[in-house]
Amino acid sequence: MVYSKIVSTAIKISHLTQLNTYVVDNNGDFVYHNEKVSIPDYMPGAKQMDVLEFCRKMKKAIQVYTYINPWGLSYLGYSFLEEKKPYAIIIGPYLEEIPNIYSLVLQYNLTMQQSSELRSVLEKVNVVTAEQISSYEAVLQQFDAMREAETSPLVIYSSENKGNIDRNTDVDDEAHLVKWRYRIEKDFMHAVENGDKEEALKLISSDNTLFYFSKRFPNQPLRRQKNLTIVLNTLLRTAARNSNVPAILIHRISERFSFEIENGNNIAVLRRIQDDMIREYCDLVKSNSLKNYSLMIQQVIEHLMSYYDQQIDKTELAAYFHTHPGNLSRRFKKETGMTITEYQQDLRINQAKHLLKTESLPVDEIAWIVGYKDPSYFGRVFKNITGDSPSGYREVF
Numbered sequence: 001m002v003y004s005k006i007v008s009t010a011i012k013i014s015h016l017t018q019l020n021t022y023v024v025d026n027n028g029d030f031v032y033h034n035e036k037v038s039i040p041d042y043m044p045g046a047k048q049m050d051v052l053e054f055c056r057k058m059k060k061a062i063q064v065y066t067y068i069n070p071w072g073l074s075y076l077g078y079s080f081l082e083e084k085k086p087y088a089i090i091i092g093p094y095l096e097e098i099p100n101i102y103s104l105v106l107q108y109n110l111t112m113q114q115s116s117e118l119r120s121v122l123e124k125v126n127v128v129t130a131e132q133i134s135s136y137e138a139v140l141q142q143f144d145a146m147r148e149a150e151t152s153p154l155v156i157y158s159s160e161n162k163g164n165i166d167r168n169t170d171v172d173d174e175a176h177l178v179k180w181r182y183r184i185e186k187d188f189m190h191a192v193e194n195g196d197k198e199e200a201l202k203l204i205s206s207d208n209t210l211f212y213f214s215k216r217f218p219n220q221p222l223r224r225q226k227n228l229t230i231v232l233n234t235l236l237r238t239a240a241r242n243s244n245v246p247a248i249l250i251h252r253i254s255e256r257f258s259f260e261i262e263n264g265n266n267i268a269v270l271r272r273i274q275d276d277m278i279r280e281y282c283d284l285v286k287s288n289s290l291k292n293y294s295l296m297i298q299q300v301i302e303h304l305m306s307y308y309d310q311q312i313d314k315t316e317l318a319a320y321f322h323t324h325p326g327n328l329s330r331r332f333k334k335e336t337g338m339t340i341t342e343y344q345q346d347l348r349i350n351q352a353k354h355l356l357k358t359e360s361l362p363v364d365e366i367a368w369i370v371g372y373k374d375p376s377y378f379g380r381v382f383k384n385i386t387g388d389s390p391s392g393y394r395e396v397f
Helices: 002-017 046-057 100-107 112-124 130-141 145-150 170-195 197-203 222-240 247-263 269-286 295-306 314-322 325-336 338-358 363-369 375-386 390-396
Strands: 023-024 030-034 063-068 074-082 084-094
Touching: 002 023, 002 030, 002 084, 002 130, 002 145, 023 046, 023 295, 030 390, 046 063, 046 074, 074 145, 084 130, 100 130, 112 247, 130 145, 130 390, 170 197, 170 222, 197 269, 222 247, 222 269, 247 269, 247 295, 295 314, 295 325, 295 338, 314 325, 325 338, 325 375, 338 363, 338 375, 338 390, 363 375, 363 390, 375 390
Parallel strands: none
Antiparallel strands: 023 030, 023 084, 063 074, 074 084
């Protein structure tokens, strides 16, 4: 019964704050934990070590505490007593400001893969304002009162008589509507598989009333819209894969949109996300479909896209695909028009151009992110391919 009340209150706080939430007893065991963001093993605080360390440092009961780890991840905690035994509820991590990822990578000597994962993790950690922190503290301060409160709201009905609502549906009309929807969905998938975003948007866009599905979660329009947007993301991901778009590219765009969907806080935002997804997936198919390549070259390209920022050993690459290095090089050149080195270099420079347009990172850091340890060499390669220096390219955009 005790644990039931504690866990029930912790769940409420988890819903309110949308942060990882933990309850730890006096033995250091987790009574409850709900993780929305997982900390990688190489980061301080991984495997709930931050949470346990925080608990050990909470000495005074009925008190709110703040804990900040060496990488800037912050937690809030509240210590309380239950049957004279100490417990703690902790929420976090969150960030008060975005850390310098480049500095962390250099300081802790992270690999390219770890730095990429670090960037992905930190993008999912909430950056909160002082006002939000104050609100979270106030919520934790009320933990005891929330735990003891029994909520049983009175229901007040309107005096207006709505009359009897006929809930019978016309089966024939419903069957026709379902058939029509599946036909449109089939045409929509075909449009996406061909990268035709105009046709795809015409068939299924955010204002298409055929796909409102108002009977699903009738009293939760935001949840309904999120569910529909998740389904659309799945359809688009399938269409892109049907067009032989490299899995790593599909994963990146799908993960980004999944995060945006879950954090969409109103219907207008979710509708915008739906249209953005259709456009971006279609562009992805148009630019990255591998339909015209042989299976082996498709797999080599996917490998290069996954490890474009790392040194490629052509002998090891050929062995991985059970062929001779010379044969692999000839077939790759024949099908793509580029050598393996040129293709990898093209991937690096395209990623650098994207970062220069969308991020305020120093040029040296961008060079390092895309796989060039020597910023001067990166600058020469970039100018040779684009006709402009990295700084000059950034100024244009």
